[in-house]
Amino acid sequence: MQRSIALVDCNNFYVSCERLFQPKLEGKPVVVLSNNDGCVVSRSQEVKDLGLKMGVPWFQMKGLAKRHGIIALSSNYTLYADISNRVMRLLSQYCPDQEIYSIDESFLDLTGMTDTTQYAQTIRCTIKQCVGIPVCVGIGPSKTLAKLANHVAKKQKQYHSVCDFNAMTVRILDNLLANIDVGEVWGVGRRSTARLQEMGITTALELKYSPAKRVRAEFGVVMERIVAELNGVACIGLDEITPPRQQIICSRSFGMSVSLLDDLEQAVITYTTRAAEKLRSQQSLAGGIQVYIRTNPHKESESQYQPTTLLPLFEHTDDTRLLCRAALSGLRLIYRSGYAYQKAGVMLTEIIPIVARPRTLFEDVAAQQKSASLMATLDRINHRMGSGTLQLLGEGVRKSWSMKRENVSKRYTTEWDELAVVR
């Protein structure tokens, strides 16, 4: 039986979330910026129409922004995550076979359903009505084709936000593919696009009909799979259960450059604390922790230094205190004075499920239980009273290095003090 994979993708997701609570932004050119108000990460249609590209550093755009009255907002991930959860929960009611692919995208397996196009329209209208977020739906026999169908649904108005490749003849489908750049295909990035173009493959259609052997030889198995997927052979399965992370990263650029070890220590403790929370929330333990600091690579005139170090842990743990201790010893190992640091980060590695904790000869079961109950209490209080209510002293209170967010909206749906007020 032909498979029917749908990809539901929220339109301009972060901007749409902001507009939910600030309707005055409707119809205006709006962007949402990355951390530290660095780069453009979400654009309203009005901004896309102006030709402003994704990922561009904001300071380069200020002139253009002023001329067109573009409104720039700092990112508010607490809000976006909550809205995302609402969308995903609603989608799960329409289709139990769901893979949440990213904060604003979900694959649904609609195989066996009779009128998928109509069903997708129903889903789209419900999400708009119940959550307020506009979405587009693409449907195809493979994930890669569902992705492309979604691309078409977004670009071509006549599809009314739903494009169903499975409801088309091959001739019509190929006609569409002939008008899509090869770089738009899921999994074909900048590098591969350039190399494909050199080989004379410039459209999705040309990639679809390119010889599998040659693709395999030139690009490897990944590209070979993409070609198969373009031909309707589903090679990439639907992952309904999110597997636990194999590595957990927490890193941030600073709001200003930092030179003192004291400040870096605060930052590293803060990031390790976050990473440990994520680790515990997926019921895992880490066996190693990597720490890195780095100067600003964009400032070529300044001396550069980007050391990193990996600390193996004595035994696997999820205890914030032990992880911080290791992270700090790593930081002190690599720190050199006299550099202007711009960013620090930690990465938890060798992650295993807590139930698979290796037994060791010298393990102290009583200490493990004590640690577990302390961490559970810590998490409970911070969950209930707000993140950071209880923290290690080393995190610091002032945090002069913390990131810049000049125009951040309220956490309308997750903080009592910041709820929207109806007059």
Add this chain to the structure above:
DNA sequence: TCTGGGGTCCTAGGACCC
């Protein structure tokens, strides 16, 4: 002045083993 953050998978090459 001002350039994000968090992930995955694949491959090549080295170390090591029998």
Add this chain to the structure above:
DNA sequence: TCTGGGGTCCTAGGACCC
């Protein structure tokens, strides 16, 4: 002339995604 062959594990780096 001619210096084995094959397997595993680990790591670093590349490419890609949102």
